[in-house]
Amino acid sequence: MLSRTLLCIALTAASASAIADTVWLKNGDRLTGKIKVFDGSRLVLETDYGGSIPLDWKKVATLESNQQLLIKEDDVTGERAKALKPAEEGKVILANGDQPKTVELASIAQIIRPKPVVEDLTWTGNVDVSMDYKRAESDTDDYDIDFKTKARHGRWRHNAKGEYNREFQDDVKSTDNWEAEYALDRFLDEHWFWQGRFDYKRDKIEDLRRQRTLGTGPGYQFWDNELGAFSLASLINRADYEYADGEKDNFYSLAVKWDYNRYLVGKTIEIFSNGEVGKPLGGVADYSLDAEAGLRYKVTDWASMNMKVEKDMVSGSDGDLDETRYTLGFGVGW
Incomplete structure (x- = not known):
């Protein structure tokens, strides 16, 4: 019974960590939550411990997310990434199957969660x-x-x-x-x-x-x-x-x-x-x-x-x- 309980706790923690996004700051801090949006100056991270937290983009070192996100470098050019993977400071990897792409954080103008045409209420x-x-x-x-x-x-x-x-x-x-x-x-x-x-x-x-x-x-x-x-x-x-x-x-x-x-x-x-x-x-x-x-x-x-x-x-x-x-x-x- 104890082993099953420990197994359930481990699986729950693993699934929670898999769902959560991670933001590494240049001062060494690490924050977890869910990336909502980046508007060119602030990255908004939704957390269960502090609500929506706006982060200064210049203080962000790299990111990780399992969400599908739209990464825009300007008002026209954009790429839909299936996930984000951490890279060296000042960069992030756009994971799209066999062709990952590393981009500079400074080149990113917006990060948006795409909305489907058909969605729930x-x-x-x-x-x-x-x-x-x-x-x-x-x-x-x-x-x-x-x-x-x-x-x-x-x-x-x-x-x-x-x-x-x-x-x-x-x-x-x-x-x-x-x-x-x-x-x-x-x-x-x-x-x-x-x-x-x-x-x-x-x-x-x-x-x-x-x-x-x-x-x-x-x-x-x-x-x-x-x-x-x-x-x-x-x-x-x-x-x-x-x-x-x-x-x-x-x-x-x-x-x-x-x-x-x-x-x-x-x-x-x-x-x-x-x-x-x-x-x-x-x-x-x-x-x-x-x-x-x-x-x-x-x-x-x-x-x-x-x-x-x-x-x-x-x-x-x-x-x-x-x-x-x-x-x-x-x-x-x-």
């Missing part, structure tokens, strides 16, 4: 909250809550987002609106997908009180990896507008949507932008724009500080809309 998202209270000659209370989430299973991707804005000036409500959107993507291959979406906006203050949009069209995913994602979609939309005076408009439009985010400095900083610009097919409006851009700084693995700017415009309609909002707040992500 993945779910990511974030919720951002900001509040601003000003007490002076003119008192102002400002509240802003928004969320964005994505879930992917196989070739299907679900996208949902929502936002609520409310502002008081001297106890008089000056802003009161909310928005919700759901989009479903069906991937045709690694990059191309077809999207269908529904969007609803409600504003209790501006002349343009309600916007309902139903659209569909093709999209292209330029990249989606540990360092971020970028996609474009071109849509044919059916839009319905309702104004404060009771008038209504409905029309078709052509639109382009974008969704971009990029992690920097070992995934501690994220820059992001998403939105849509549309051109109505008819004389209802000249164009419409709904966009946001901002930056998040990760305080912990799940908490972040964020600042962003939002722009919402409808030009040439019976009730022109032109809103710009700047927010600074706190968020959580997963």
Whole structure:
């Protein structure tokens, strides 16, 4: 019984060490965990004893990993390595069967875990909250809550987002609106997908009180990896507008949507932008724009500080809309 127990412990330890990646530092330290990403300055190692640890790339001596990793020397040139083997200081061996290749660590621009076209369920998202209270000659209370989430299973991707804005000036409500959107993507291959979406906006203050949009069209995913994602979609939309005076408009439009985010400095900083610009097919409006851009700084693995700017415009309609909002707040992500 004792021998069997010892054998099980030995096999468990061997399998754990086989799964773990190893990073040797130039000062002689050795760290084990799982390599998540290298973005040109920081190597992020995920550990069970310290969470995600960003390591200065200049301090790394060599690496070892049994993961399949994409090693990129620039934005175009890249090689998928089946494993990484340690080499002399400042180098690493890309193991690809009978033709291993030794490269300088200084020549590596990115290390990314490749994503398969068909994969199990993945779910990511974030919720951002900001509040601003000003007490002076003119008192102002400002509240802003928004969320964005994505879930992917196989070739299907679900996208949902929502936002609520409310502002008081001297106890008089000056802003009161909310928005919700759901989009479903069906991937045709690694990059191309077809999207269908529904969007609803409600504003209790501006002349343009309600916007309902139903659209569909093709999209292209330029990249989606540990360092971020970028996609474009071109849509044919059916839009319905309702104004404060009771008038209504409905029309078709052509639109382009974008969704971009990029992690920097070992995934501690994220820059992001998403939105849509549309051109109505008819004389209802000249164009419409709904966009946001901002930056998040990760305080912990799940908490972040964020600042962003939002722009919402409808030009040439019976009730022109032109809103710009700047927010600074706190968020959580997963």
